Amino acid sequence: MALGQLFQEQEQIPFGATGLRIIRLLGAGGQGEVYAADVGGEVLALKWYYPASATKEQRAALQTLVRKGSPDERFLWPMAVVEAKGKDGFGYLMPLRPARFKGLVELMKRKVDPTFRTLATAGFHLADAFLRLHALGLCYRDISFGNVFFDPENGDVLICDNDNVAVDDGKLRGVQGTMGFMAPEIMSTGVAPSTQTDLWSLAVLLFHMFCFGHPLEGEREFVIECLDLEARRTLYGTDGLFIFHPDDVSNRPNPEAHPNPLAFWPLYPEFFRERFIQTFVKGLTSPYARTRESEWKLALIRLRDSIVYGPSGAENFFDPAEPSRDDWASGQPIQWPPRLHIGKIDIMLNSDCELFAHHVDPAKLYEFGDPVGIVAQHPTMKDLWGLKNTSSTSWTASLNGTSREVEPGRSVTMVGGTEINFGSQIGVILA
Numbered sequence: 001m002a003l004g005q006l007f008q009e010q011e012q013i014p015f016g017a018t019g020l021r022i023i024r025l026l027g028a029g030g031q032g033e034v035y036a037a038d039v040g041g042e043v044l045a046l047k048w049y050y051p052a053s054a055t056k057e058q059r060a061a062l063q064t065l066v067r068k069g070s071p072d073e074r075f076l077w078p079m080a081v082v083e084a085k086g087k088d089g090f091g092y093l094m095p096l097r098p099a100r101f102k103g104l105v106e107l108m109k110r111k112v113d114p115t116f117r118t119l120a121t122a123g124f125h126l127a128d129a130f131l132r133l134h135a136l137g138l139c140y141r142d143i144s145f146g147n148v149f150f151d152p153e154n155g156d157v158l159i160c161d162n163d164n165v166a167v168d169d170g171k172l173r174g175v176q177g178t179m180g181f182m183a184p185e186i187m188s189t190g191v192a193p194s195t196q197t198d199l200w201s202l203a204v205l206l207f208h209m210f211c212f213g214h215p216l217e218g219e220r221e222f223v224i225e226c227l228d229l230e231a232r233r234t235l236y237g238t239d240g241l242f243i244f245h246p247d248d249v250s251n252r253p254n255p256e257a258h259p260n261p262l263a264f265w266p267l268y269p270e271f272f273r274e275r276f277i278q279t280f281v282k283g284l285t286s287p288y289a290r291t292r293e294s295e296w297k298l299a300l301i302r303l304r305d306s307i308v309y310g311p312s313g314a315e316n317f318f319d320p321a322e323p324s325r326d327d328w329a330s331g332q333p334i335q336w337p338p339r340l341h342i343g344k345i346d347i348m349l350n351s352d353c354e355l356f357a358h359h360v361d362p363a364k365l366y367e368f369g370d371p372v373g374i375v376a377q378h379p380t381m382k383d384l385w386g387l388k389n390t391s392s393t394s395w396t397a398s399l400n401g402t403s404r405e406v407e408p409g410r411s412v413t414m415v416g417g418t419e420i421n422f423g424s425q426i427g428v429i430l431a
Contacts, residue, residue: 047163101158187232213258215280
């Protein structure tokens with residue numbers, strides 16, 4: 001069927017009290033076409049299924065999703081099922097994706113070049129969004145490039161194609177995933193998608209985002225002459241091998257075919273790399289050993305907090321396991337800024353550093369909003385920097401047995417050994 005043949009521009013469709021007007025075709029895929037539509041003055045997206053995809057099962061699944069409601073605003077969730085007199089099949093309405101969001105496909109093609117901070121923020125949002133989905137007893141089934149969009153400026157994410165979402169009940173229905181993202185047990189035995197298979201797909205997606213390659217595509221993939229379905233079952237199934245397996249180097253990335261993972265993997269701190277190793281080594285054959293969404297959230301926040309700028313201006317990462325790294329871009333030594341150590345986390349006190357509630361209060365885990373502290377330059381002594389209290393409560397700073405109150409609007413000079421009592425947690429400045 002030719003693209004854009006389901007509806008014409010300005011076509012009117014009876015719907016609710018106001019009706020629905022087709023504005024333009026946005027795109028088409030294997031299941032159907034997506035249009036921008038005016039619904040009572042609000043512009044929404046309308047996905048309409050081709051006849052082969054407009055099954056009773058799909059309609060019932062959509063109605064379930066509409067009834068349950070969206071788990072989070074980051075999902076472009078089905079809002080209502082739509083039928084049209086004289087038109088075969090049915091469709092559904094969902095929020096329209098704003099133009100500032102770009103597809104992860106554009107990231108993989110290097111058409112957008114976000115910062116590491118943006119990527120870490122986007123990864124955090126993805127882990128958090130899928131955690132909320134899974135908490136409702138649902139699984140996504142098809143986490144891949146084509147279903148995720150992000151804002152290259154701030155890391156906000158949107159997840160589309162949510163008509164693939166289903167109850168995690170062990171039953172086979174609809175899509176099983178996208179080749180290369182499907183969990184090994186789906187490739188090998190054809191089991192139904194589940195929360196555990198979603199965790200595999202999420203890790204694959206994150207690996208692509210941070211290393212620009214596939215976690216199982218190394219020398220084994222490079223020497224395959226015909227990458228047919230059987231070869232893919234072997235490569236991506238339970239015979240797969242993580243390209244950075246700590247004990248088996250036989251599937252390392254080929255420098256000619258896979259230069260990106262070789263370049264990016266060493267940049268990240270050990271605590272972040274361990275999350276991939278956990279999923280792609282133990283989790284290859286033990287689904288419940290895979291990195292959980294909550295573990296990814298913590299690792300990605302730590303990754304954001306560990307960013308430091310090298311002599312070239314490039315973003316580097318402080319690694320507690322390897323604290324004397326050189327700038328990856330210039331090869332020159334990095335002049336490390338002071339850092340705030342709280343619990344197991346190190347927050348690099350760069351000139352653009354912001355502290356949030358989740359940093360200083362364990363009861364406010366992952367709570368972002370207005371910063372409770374920022375790194376600020378002294379108004380007259382330009383070489384002097386401090387940690388400024390931007391919260392509504394006072395801190396207590398202690399150094400060499402002397403304590404003082406740090407009221408809102410006041411700063412703590414960033415001297416090594418200074419302890420700061422934030423009220424619920426104590427941090428120490430290390431320099």
